[in-house]
Amino acid sequence: MVVALAYVNQVLFTVYVLRVHDGDVSFIAKYLPEGWFALADGPSMRGVAERFPVPESLEPSVLRVQAFFELPLVLLAYVTVLRWLDRGLYRRLARSWLVWAASISYTFVFCAVEWDLRNPYTMDDIVIRVCSAVVTPLLLWWLAGQEESEAGETSPVRLLLFAASVWALGHLVLTVYDTALLYNLGHLGGRLPGAIVAMCVLVGARWTASRLRSDAGAGVALSSIAGGLRWVLVLFFVPALAVRYGPNVGAPVVAAMAGLVVCLVASVCSLRETLAGVGTRRIVLWAAQAVAALSAGGAAGYAAVLVVKDTYYEAGLLRGAGVCFAVVAAVCALTDRWCDIPETVRAEGDVGARPM
Template sequence: MATSVTLSVIILLALMAGLLHARRATTTDGSEGARSGKNIRPLASPPVALAVVTATVYLNQVLFTVYVLRCHGGDPSFIARYLPAGWFALAHSHTLDALAGYFPFPGLLAPSVLRVQAFLELPFVVFGYLTVCRWFSATAYRAALRLVWPVSLSYTATFCLIEWSLRNPYTMHDILIRVIAAIAVPLWAAQMSGDAPGRVHNLPGLLVFALSAVALGVLVLVVYDTALLYNLGHLNARLPVIAGALAVLACARVAARCVTDARASRGIDSITRSFGHLLVLFFVPALPIRYGLNFGTAPLSALASLALAAVATGLGVRETLTRIPGRLTTWILQMAATVTAGLGGMTASILLPARYAEARLLWAAAAFFVCAVTTCSLIDRLAAAPAGSDDS
């Protein structure tokens, strides 16, 4: 009960912080076809930071396995008994056994049990989210960068609350480490370039973005399953999924550079601007809303998500109708058909496999987005209304 009440407070405070950001400027590039490449520092970008953090997470998993093999006879029950089922499926191989056998001073690897990961989880989720924002638009990315401090506070409060609800001998250490990470991650993000390539926000551009985001989401879920839950033993079975997701992601990022510059219609423009606002507004409360689904605050999480979606839609639509005027009733009918198609795709997504709730949410969001933007673009084509003209 105390956990759900505290999490509800965190959700409400994070929601307020996200909504306060609604006064900021637009979150799509001023010129969708513009491609600025100046002042970009590839080594100080969220995708690179995310790759470094992910590699460190897996290195810690290897060291954890060595520690358990040498110091606990391969039995993780000393820590597993404090956590829910589904954790600590150790990897077994001749290579790991040999490494464990020759590793000097294995007792020094004791911090690999929960504590190293307590630091790495925050940059993993923050840089993953920033990567998606950067892929969507330069302005959404810059707006998200400005929110890293409140995001760090919101996510750390959530992580610490969950830590306390699953108390174990390392809980106090983990909380202290998470507080340190809450300071380190914003300082790290402050060193990143605020610039990003311009994005083309027409139908091909949005579909390429969706493909990129889904592929990254799959990889994040694999890391969650195989590393963040200390299930390195699941990694071999997930290798085909990893290879497929990496191939799709690579193709999508190449395709993003090849999307032709064609001005978006009023329908697509409104979806683009609304989604850009949603990405930014959702950044601060995203993690507490997600944990709310499992810790007794699912109704509040749902209401908070709907509130953010409504505000983002209002902001995006206002910008679009200012830039591309036309008959409002025509736009409303088009959006009704678009939302209906999106909801249909979301409903159909229940047929896709989902080991974790995050996977179900990923499939539903992707299906809604792809079906909605495709339907909207098709209606624009059938209406044959040139962008920027009055369709009254």
């Protein structure tokens, strides 16, 4: 619904510019960096614009409307990913104080960017963003209240479907970011084929995930990966947007270090839960699994980043992270099949295999 309303506003904005400013966006484009305001100025759009009554009333479509929708788009996308991984954890997080902390954190970043790109609508946008910061957590609180609390199941197939779903959703969010939030509706035609592919992947992955039966679950290594991911999503929830905008404000090293700290803390928390009481031998095997999985995943992820030159660096990072996670999960799942065999079973198998 948020995405649909954002695109409705894009159509209304285009009508306003075509009718009131004769298609010239310089009245607002001069205040913002390059890469904004590529109008969808075709026969169909001009036909809509010519028939629209009182186009002057659409003046609020310039920056103000999108200022309200940006926060719910980001937060809803984030908690959607968390819900796919663990519905119970999603419900607890969305109904906790963390959702308010994230709303304040994201709004502060958005307002800082607004102030850096000052224009005639800046003060209006800041007020609107503050209003959105109050409404959006209430929306998430209500939505999570409708959810049944249940523990998240971990299995190789579910995690691979999760990786595919996150990639597809991320691709769609980047498409919306470019074509709607940056007012580049004219780019939609070129991005539509990729968006359709991503939508098909997303629908297929979620349909398949909804029909999976409960299985034996995950081994030690795969459980540590899933647990680490849960911790990352919780710990990264509040500072996520500040880290994302770090490279844009000239602090890529700080952003990278912040992301690394989150990952390290999440790893420690996950390993304390997963490796508690498993024995020294299993911990050594887990370390070997981790080296193999991270090596294979890192190489695959790096190759995925290099294979395509992206307009936005987030697209390459998203693709690389998705491929890396899928390979790591696959390697952990395969090696768990051998490493998690109990010692007694392995010993009996060895005896039975010896010739008489």
